[in-house]
Amino acid sequence: xxxxxxxxxxxxxxxxxxxxxxxxxxxxxxxxxxxxxxxxxxxxxxxxxxxxxxxxxxxxxxxxxxxxxxxxxxxxxxxxxxxxxxxxxxxxxxxxxxxxxxxxxxxx
Numbered sequence: 001x002x003x004x005x006x007x008x009x010x011x012x013x014x015x016x017x018x019x020x021x022x023x024x025x026x027x028x029x030x031x032x033x034x035x036x037x038x039x040x041x042x043x044x045x046x047x048x049x050x051x052x053x054x055x056x057x058x059x060x061x062x063x064x065x066x067x068x069x070x071x072x073x074x075x076x077x078x079x080x081x082x083x084x085x086x087x088x089x090x091x092x093x094x095x096x097x098x099x100x101x102x103x104x105x106x107x108x
Contacts, residue, residue, distance in 0.1 A: 003067060004031040005099040006091075010078055011041040012052040012070070016059045019101050027064030034067030034095060035060055043075035067095065080105075 005026060009015035015035045023033045037056070040049035053070065060068050069091065073084060
């Protein structure tokens with residue numbers, strides 16, 4: 001199954017806050033979009049990972065994205081490893097997005 005765009009965020013709510021408007025706009029004109037979180041956000045002070053997962057599903061429904069994928073790479077432990085690169089490469093090969101939105105690794 002192919003997607004036009006996949007947006008990647010470190011934690012649940014990063015995608016919605018950072019690119020939610022773009023995703024909504026593209027979904028309205030027929031694009032197929034997906035959301036990928038690299039962690040479950042377990043270090044957040046605003047709720048448990050289970051609550052954040054429920055909120056993410058609800059947000060994705062409003063946004064119109066039908067792909068939600070969460071890696072459990074450990075909040076505050078997002079290290080660039082060969083294994084993680086392979087996991088993301090497999091995801092990209094599976095869904096074949098034309099556009100990928102991702103955070104800048106040089107910003108905070």
